[in-house]
Amino acid sequence: MRPIATTRSASGTPTGRLAVWWVIASEIVIFGGLLASYIMFRLSHPEWAEYASHTNTWIGAFNTFVLLTSSLSAVLAHQAAEAGNGKKAAKLLYWTMLGGITFAVVKGFEWNMEISHGFTISSNGFWSFYYTAAGLHALHVIAGVVIMGIVAQTAKQNLELHRVELIGIYWHFVDLVWIFLFPLLYIAK
Amino acid sequence: MSEHAHPNYFKIWAWLLVLLSISVAGPMLEIPVVTLITAFGIAIVKAYLVARNFMHLNVEKKYVVYLLTTMVVFMLLFFAGAAPDVMNQEGDQWYKPKVEAEAAATPHH
Amino acid sequence: MAEHAGEAAHGHDGHHEMSFWSKYVFSTDHKIIGMQYMFTGMAMALIGGFMAYVFRMQLAFPGEAVPGFGGVSPADYNSLITNHGTIMIFWVAMPVLIAGFGNFLIPLMIGCDDMVFPKINRLSYQIFLLSAIVLIVSFFVQGGGFGGAWTAYPPLSAKAEYSLTPLGSTLWLVAVALEFVAFLLGGINFVTTTMNSRAPGMKMYDIPMVIWMIVVASILFMASVGPLIAGAVMLFMDQNVGTGFFDPGKGGDPILWQHLFWFFGHPEVYVVLLPAMGIVADIMTVFSRKKLFAYRTVLYTVFGTGVLSFTVWAHHQFIAGVDPRMAHIFTITTLLISVPIAEMCFVYIATLYGGSIQLSTPMLWALAFLAEFLIGGVTGIFLGASGADVYFHDTYFVLAHFHYTFFPIAIIGVFAGITYWFPKMFGRHLSEFWGKVHFWGTIVAFNCIFIPLFMLGAAGQHRRIYNYNHFPDLATPELQRLRVIATSALLVMLAFQAVFLINFFYSLFKGKKAEKNPYNANTLEWTAASPPPHGNWAELPRVYRGPYEYSHPDRDTDYWPQNEPN
Amino acid sequence: MLEHYLPAASTYASDIDGLVNLIFWIVGVWFVLCQVVFFYFIIKFRRKPGVKAQYITGEEKEQKRWISIPHALVLICDVFIVYGAVTVWVDIKQTLPEPEESTPVRVIGQQWAWTFVHAGPDGLLDTPDDIETVDELRIQVNHKYRYQLESEDVLHNFSIPVFRLKQDAIPGRVIEGWFEATQTGTFDVQCAEICGIGHGIMAARIVIEPAADHAAWMSENAPRTVLAATTP
Known part of the structure; x- marks a missing residue:
């Protein structure tokens, strides 16, 4: 049973959403620390531009496209949930999950290709950051897909519809991180 | 939350895709400054669009925006504190000898 | 929000019998989770204390077998000091002060029935317990426990051929990372609960100081730990898959880790300090029957300290090879942060003025906190001033300094809190007499441990050395005498903890029964039964005023509970 | 004090x-x-x-x-x-003495010993008359020295308590600094940054001697490498 505490809202923001903002705040500093380190190294090692030229911009761009589109379906799911249409929200969440899965699968192929060309995580600093940053992000994508599956399952029965918004906000944040990873890892050459 | 008019999400999505194409096309001009702007300037615009419209920060309580901005500012602070040591090759009374060229030349296992 | 309707309908989930497991082990009740954190923390404190005993014995009587441990090899010694530090900060100070008191006190003091996310709360403890187990396992793996100091500077921590503890270092890192995850989950719960679930009528300035401080501490933790989590991922990769983030041979930089670590590490000091400060504020007001002097000023100094704490981190790295020009900036910010902390101490002293002070056991601990913390505070100035730090860095002066801050925080503050809230936690009173015996035994012995260490630091004795015989200037009988004094005092202090443990467990079952509000205190937890049932109150309280309305001139009684309409 | x-x-x-x-x-x-x-x-x-x-x-x-x-x-x-x-x-x-009025000395930390490269009679490093010693640093009193601090493996810290001097040695980085002794004698050199299981034995001695004695020591040891006996 849910405690009364959970239903109160002294700050004016519903508890669930407030918590998601705090999660995102703590995620900003995790990715922030990693990316700040990357940028420092990148600026002090001009030769990394050469290493970076082996990344495939088109795959990166395709994945950006996939994530942006999945963000659209996530926000549409939120809209449907607000309108009380749990079925539609669930369906849109499934589309979002499909986007996340596509992203992960493409990433898998991309890495497989790069590793087979000899660009492994220990090749040099650039590739270490490439795999670590994108890997940390991919873990967030996979976690998002799993949670979204659970949320969609309850939303389908018109239960806990506020969760659709919560997972949506998280998903947009994951999208946002990728928006910065894409130029940092692929475009800057 | 349910009272406010929703922005047209499709329109924002379309804008994001346009920006994405520009950021991909930018480096083809092979002008470093243009690449910098199309890559990172556009990333910031994209992030703004997503945060404002998809995450609904435009209608969220202001303190949330301040909270998230504070976190970003802390990261800039971290960068400013760490960069003088990590990013530079030399500084006041210290330098990093060029070991790297050798390390890059030796094959990695 | 239509969900408020549920508030009245929330009857009590009856008294259906719960099994021991669901009541005490897999409970989602914030009080039980708080106890779990507290007891786990106390168990870890015993381990950490035992480690201190072993390495202090080695220092006082180098080379001789330590009773209960045996001979101490250099590898043992490094592992002992490393894990003593790690345990005392991450597995004692944080779980007891923030998670333990935070879980127990936040819902009770803000007048709600539980944390907002009870299941996440339970998950947080389970992850924490797992992290403690991983850490303990790391002592017994091949190669022994990690011995690269709690700061884990690479390349020593990154490469097994340097540290000689291939598994120990990785398990140590994993344990610390898991612990961070546990506290992130807990912290989000604390902050959200306090922001959203306060009793009706409780405004920002009606929140008890201890809750404010725990919340600000949680926020500081959340905002600072991110870079270190990223750093831990990078270090893990360096250890296990051959990347070179911190390896200069591969284009990395060991200094980067130091920045990532201390960007977290310095706010962390305030993360543990603030809850202890809050506990002391609440106890001091109750036992001097005084309103807290300048509540808002205290709050602003807390915020000021919080923000400033993000700008001082590199004072740990003055001589660690950072660019010397940066030292000026960090000297200035470090000395600036002395201002709000000094102000907090002034406020606490001012609170005593005109009071009616009763020297009960919790009050003794609270006052001792201030007296001892002042020593820790003023000796910090020597280290924050870059010029003086050139000499003091890595000496026992540093060690004594931060023990004079962490001991008041993690031991004195915790004892203050436990002795004060014991009646609420367990419905019984501790023995005052044995409480005072324990207090004096601990405080006197504590000073006898660390004042000699200040002297040793001034004499240039550097840290993390298992045997000073290799350093002729330090192997003198005069200095050895100081080491023996410190070790003897430690033995006395550890022996006195038995008094506490006996008092604690005896009173738990046989102590005098406690009524609802034994101290005539104002805050909401004292309006619930002792101990509070599941759900805390049959009817949740309303709040009409601030927490520190003691000795109000318009009142006959010298207290004015927050929930009384007038 | x-x-x-x-x-x-x-x-x-x-x-x-x-x-x-x-x-x-x-x-x-x-x-x-x-x-x-x-x-x-x-x-x-x-x-x-x-x-x-x-x-x-x-x-x-x-x-x-x-x-x-x-x-x-x-x-x-x-x-x-x-x-x-x-x-x-x-x-x-942040102040370095002029090269003309000072002598360089290279200090190298490694697990778990200090190597000191003295400039030798010509006052220049990386010349054939350099004198390399292990765990013993010999300097002349009342003379400025510029040290170049390096590390072979992990972090170390070059610490001379009587000089009140401390500086971390970091692999991949050369850090420069200076000192000038004002009295003769033999004192401890410590490693003040944990560097592994041998951290506790990473001790060296600094021998500060008058100009004449120092010159004699240099001419005696100049061409060949000397391994000084480590302190017990």
């Missing part, structure tokens, strides 16, 4: 000691003041039957003065401390 425990054997040792004394007196006064007031309050305002505590909010201006004035005074004291710290720091860490 530090001289009670160990001699001040470098030109800047007395500066550091002076700074430490300055801080000691400033914070000492504050500390004693706080504790005296604190204990006075505890004794004076002990609970007495029938006496009610005063109701002081601390929010009014004349009450807040008791906090804000000490606050300002602390800030002023901080200015003095910062000034002292910065001057000493600039002298030790």
Whole structure:
């Protein structure tokens, strides 16, 4: 049973959403620390531009496209949930999950290709950051897909519809991180 | 939350895709400054669009925006504190000898 | 929000019998989770204390077998000091002060029935317990426990051929990372609960100081730990898959880790300090029957300290090879942060003025906190001033300094809190007499441990050395005498903890029964039964005023509970 | 105060000691003041039957003065401390003597020994007459030395307590600094940064000798590498 505490809202923001903002705040500093380190190294090692030229911009761009589109379906799911249409929200969440899965699968192929060309995580600093940053992000994508599956399952029965918004906000944040990873890892050459 | 008019999400999505194409096309001009702007300037615009419209920060309580901005500012602070040591090759009374060229030349296992 | 309707309908989930497991082990009740954190923390404190005993014995009587441990090899010694530090900060100070008191006190003091996310709360403890187990396992793996100091500077921590503890270092890192995850989950719960679930009528300035401080501490933790989590991922990769983030041979930089670590590490000091400060504020007001002097000023100094704490981190790295020009900036910010902390101490002293002070056991601990913390505070100035730090860095002066801050925080503050809230936690009173015996035994012995260490630091004795015989200037009988004094005092202090443990467990079952509000205190937890049932109150309280309305001139009684309409 | 425990054997040792004394007196006064007031309050305002505590909010201006004035005074004291710290720091860490009037010495830390490369009679490093010693640094009194600090493996810290000198040695980085001894004698050189299981045995000695003795030692050892016996 849910405690009364959970239903109160002294700050004016519903508890669930407030918590998601705090999660995102703590995620900003995790990715922030990693990316700040990357940028420092990148600026002090001009030769990394050469290493970076082996990344495939088109795959990166395709994945950006996939994530942006999945963000659209996530926000549409939120809209449907607000309108009380749990079925539609669930369906849109499934589309979002499909986007996340596509992203992960493409990433898998991309890495497989790069590793087979000899660009492994220990090749040099650039590739270490490439795999670590994108890997940390991919873990967030996979976690998002799993949670979204659970949320969609309850939303389908018109239960806990506020969760659709919560997972949506998280998903947009994951999208946002990728928006910065894409130029940092692929475009800057 | 349910009272406010929703922005047209499709329109924002379309804008994001346009920006994405520009950021991909930018480096083809092979002008470093243009690449910098199309890559990172556009990333910031994209992030703004997503945060404002998809995450609904435009209608969220202001303190949330301040909270998230504070976190970003802390990261800039971290960068400013760490960069003088990590990013530079030399500084006041210290330098990093060029070991790297050798390390890059030796094959990695 | 239509969900408020549920508030009245929330009857009590009856008294259906719960099994021991669901009541005490897999409970989602914030009080039980708080106890779990507290007891786990106390168990870890015993381990950490035992480690201190072993390495202090080695220092006082180098080379001789330590009773209960045996001979101490250099590898043992490094592992002992490393894990003593790690345990005392991450597995004692944080779980007891923030998670333990935070879980127990936040819902009770803000007048709600539980944390907002009870299941996440339970998950947080389970992850924490797992992290403690991983850490303990790391002592017994091949190669022994990690011995690269709690700061884990690479390349020593990154490469097994340097540290000689291939598994120990990785398990140590994993344990610390898991612990961070546990506290992130807990912290989000604390902050959200306090922001959203306060009793009706409780405004920002009606929140008890201890809750404010725990919340600000949680926020500081959340905002600072991110870079270190990223750093831990990078270090893990360096250890296990051959990347070179911190390896200069591969284009990395060991200094980067130091920045990532201390960007977290310095706010962390305030993360543990603030809850202890809050506990002391609440106890001091109750036992001097005084309103807290300048509540808002205290709050602003807390915020000021919080923000400033993000700008001082590199004072740990003055001589660690950072660019010397940066030292000026960090000297200035470090000395600036002395201002709000000094102000907090002034406020606490001012609170005593005109009071009616009763020297009960919790009050003794609270006052001792201030007296001892002042020593820790003023000796910090020597280290924050870059010029003086050139000499003091890595000496026992540093060690004594931060023990004079962490001991008041993690031991004195915790004892203050436990002795004060014991009646609420367990419905019984501790023995005052044995409480005072324990207090004096601990405080006197504590000073006898660390004042000699200040002297040793001034004499240039550097840290993390298992045997000073290799350093002729330090192997003198005069200095050895100081080491023996410190070790003897430690033995006395550890022996006195038995008094506490006996008092604690005896009173738990046989102590005098406690009524609802034994101290005539104002805050909401004292309006619930002792101990509070599941759900805390049959009817949740309303709040009409601030927490520190003691000795109000318009009142006959010298207290004015927050929930009384007038 | 530090001289009670160990001699001040470098030109800047007395500066550091002076700074430490300055801080000691400033914070000492504050500390004693706080504790005296604190204990006075505890004794004076002990609970007495029938006496009610005063109701002081601390929010009014004349009450807040008791906090804000000490606050300002602390800030002023901080200015003095910062000034002292910065001057000493600039002298030790940011000033290098001119090459003409000083001799270079290379200090290399590794697990778990110090290697010192003395410049030899010609006063230049990386020449055939360099003298390499392990765990023994020999210098001439009243002469400026520029050290180049390097590390082979992990972090170390080149620490000479009698000089009040400390500096981390970091792999992948060369850090420069200086010292000038003011008295002769033999003292400890420590490693003051944990560097693995041998950290506790990573001791060296510094031998400070008069110019004539030092010159004799150099000419005696110049061409070949000497491994000095390590201290027990």
